[in-house]
Amino acid sequence: MGKLNDREITSLLSEPIISFLTTLNRDGSPHTSPVWHTTQDGKVIVATGSSTVKSNNIANDPRVSIVAAADRSPQPWVQINGKAVVSKPENIDEIVTDLAYHYLGPEEAPDYLREILGEINFVLIEIEPTRVLGFDGEE
Template identity: 40%
Template sequence: MDTVNLATLYDLPAMDWAAVGAGLEAGFAQAPGQGGPDRHTCWLTTLNADGSPHVTALGALWVDGAFWFETGETTRKGRNLARDPRCALSLATHDFDLTVNGSAVHVTDPETVARLAAAWAEGGWPCRVDDSGTALTAEFSAPSAGTPPWAIYRIDATSATALGTVEPGGATRWTF
């Protein structure tokens, strides 16, 4: 991993990726009334066919050192990812703002899908594995997710940038 301190101008130390990971492991509730001024929202950026960005809010999880999200394959983000898996995910937490760049990998392994369904359910979204065993279903999801079944994606990160929002602050970019 390559670490670049972006805050040397202010004599601030480089942020520690392990501390950022520990903050993500601690969780970032996305239900209204929790987290950030009112909640933590993840923002996913994909690329439209003309190369312009498409940014949308979504519910993401941090599991096994990676961000995971779900969406319908016929949504704009689903179609964009099928054509070009490059994406970025952004999140503001209490201690840091974070952007992760990488590629979204469509995950269909039944054991992984079941484990992620359980993690989302534990976080308050009562989803479950669909009959195929490779996607999710539920009575509801965000309108931008489209209709079920919902595919699961893992972001394989190539780089990340964090901005510390509490003392001592800092700004750091990591390349993986």
């Protein structure tokens, strides 16, 4: 399996693929959730509800791991370990909107956003990478 270079990692992370975020429960056991992600200024960005297990776990222990794998063959994938911070930026609705359009497209995003923006109190998870691995999925 060949390693991905920085450009290939950036390209893979820009695709609308579901990633899996692992946080640590208070007892040290892992908690993994499928999430939408984007990148900004070298960080991985995830929006989630303020009362989710993942946001509460990060408040207790900022160590996280996120894995993104393409849904094709060969299956390139990236794993990023890092430290996460939860915040509530003023533009959180804009970030959620951008994520929805990126993942759902212009056909489905408006209905999805009408449903969730008033219902969920979103926060932002920013992951500062400490280790990045990427592989091309070739045998």
